[in-house]
Amino acid sequence: LASGLGWIGVETVIPLYAASTTPERLPSGGLDPDEAVDGDDPQGTAGGNGTADAAAAADLSDDPSEETPWLERRVIIGALALGEKVTETRLTFEESSLLSLVANQVGISLQNSAMHEERVQVRLLEEEVSTARLIQEQLLPGAPPALPGWELCASNSPSRWVGGDYHDFLPLAEGEMGIAIGDVSGKGVPAALLMSNLQATLRGRVLRGSPTQEVVGDVNRHICRSTGPESFISFFLGELHPECGTFRFTNAGHNAPIVVRRDGTVELLEDGGLLLGVFPEATYETGAVGLEPGDLVVLYTDGVTEAHNPLGDMYSEERLMEAVVRHRNGSADTVHARILEEVAMFQDGRDPDDDLTLILLKRTVPAETNGAGDPGVTALESNGGLQ
Known part of the structure; x- marks a missing residue:
């Protein structure tokens, strides 16, 4: 470096050090104690990193048999260039030590300044993401709408500040209600933006009163x-007729919602077609199922079934079905809470890998048809019966 700057009269170069964030293995044999910063200082005093640095680097190795220890302390981020002394004499040891100390302090100050700027940028990013999360919460529905004769509950838990899961409850003509759930490819802000695009598009189309397909x-x-071609959405749209219990639906490549009958029989709602965003000419089908008192519908995203435990096992659709069947006699709120509890227990403290959305829809059983000991009796009686 000194020889490279010689054309501007640089006589001595002292490196500016800062703390290293990336460990670097030294060449076999460590540092050369005779290595100098420039050719005029064979003792290495100008840089202050001769024998002392080699000894310090050797001390970093916990294993005395390690031939090439790790140097984790400092990296060079600049240099202090000095011209020839007015006295035309070489730097003394005291002068070299003082300049090295100054150079080290300058290096630390430069690094602190850079770290401060980085912290400011991180804080600004966190504020922007927090605002995006607030906007997304306002876009998603709050409490589910009340439907006489039905219980409905839902939750949405993003794995990051913002997520790509979507659900909605859409009022339709003649007292009918649309139920939508979707999972956008990707995570974070890009997925959240695509989710908002889906929501706006869906609400505009649903108001026309067209069939689900x-x-x-x-x-x-x-x-x-x-x-773009890299973006796609798994999506499910259902249309509930509360009076007769008919539930028409179209499934666009989404996890098939689970219908659990009062007697424990299980059905999957699979009719539909391909994922959204794959082929513009794709066509879709409509399926239908009749829901009787005591029947339960579970709509979910893959954040539920693909939740992992510390061993890497997934919660799975089979475990979800078993949980719903086991708790089917409870209210929709109770079944919803039990599923989330079992998923959390399965994860055993592991952070979620994906966004998690869960919707429960249950047709209530009239009080006079409930069997003794059915949890639904207490719930209905405490609410004064069906509205």
Whole structure:
């Protein structure tokens, strides 16, 4: 470095050190105690990193048999360049030591300044993400709507500040209600932006009163036009007729919702078609199922079934079905809480890998048809019966 700067009259170069964040293995044999910062200082006093640095580096190795210890202390982030002394004499040891001390302090100050700037940028980013999370919470529904004769509950838990899971409750004509759930590819802010695009598109199409397969087809064409090939969405749209209990639906590549009958029989709602955003010309089908008093519908994203425990095992669809069947006689709120508890116990403290959304829909059993000891009796009686 000194020889490279010689054309501007640099006589001595002292490196500016800062704390290293990346360990670096020294060459076999450690540092050369005779290595100098420039050719005019064979004792290495100008840089202050001769024998002392080699000894310190050797002390870093916990294993005395280690041939090439790790140097974890400092990296060079700049240099202090000095011209020839006015007296035209070489630097004394005291002068070299003082300049090395100054250089070290300058290096630390430069690093602290850079770290402060980095912290400011991180704080600004956190504020922006927090604002995005607040906006997303306002876009997602709050408490589910009240439906006479039905229990409905839902939760959404992003794995990061913002997530790509989507759910919605959509009021339709003649007292019917739309229930939507989706999972956008990716995580974080990009997924949240695509989720908001899905929500706006869906709400505009649903208001037209079209059948579910036509609504899903329109949404798919819009997503294909407005996003790239790397973006796709698994999606489910259901249309509930509260009076007769008919639930029509279209499943666009989403985890099939689970229907658990009062007697414990299990059905999956799979009719539909491909993921949204894959093929603009994709067509979709509509399925239908009749829900009787005591029947339960579970809609979820893969954050539930793909939750991992510390051993790497997934919670799985089978465990989810077993949990729903086991708790089916409880209220929708109770079953919802039990599922989340079992998923959390399965994870055993491990952080979630994906966003988690869970919706429970249950047709209530009239009080006079409840059997003795059925949890539904107490709940209905305490509420004064069906509304």
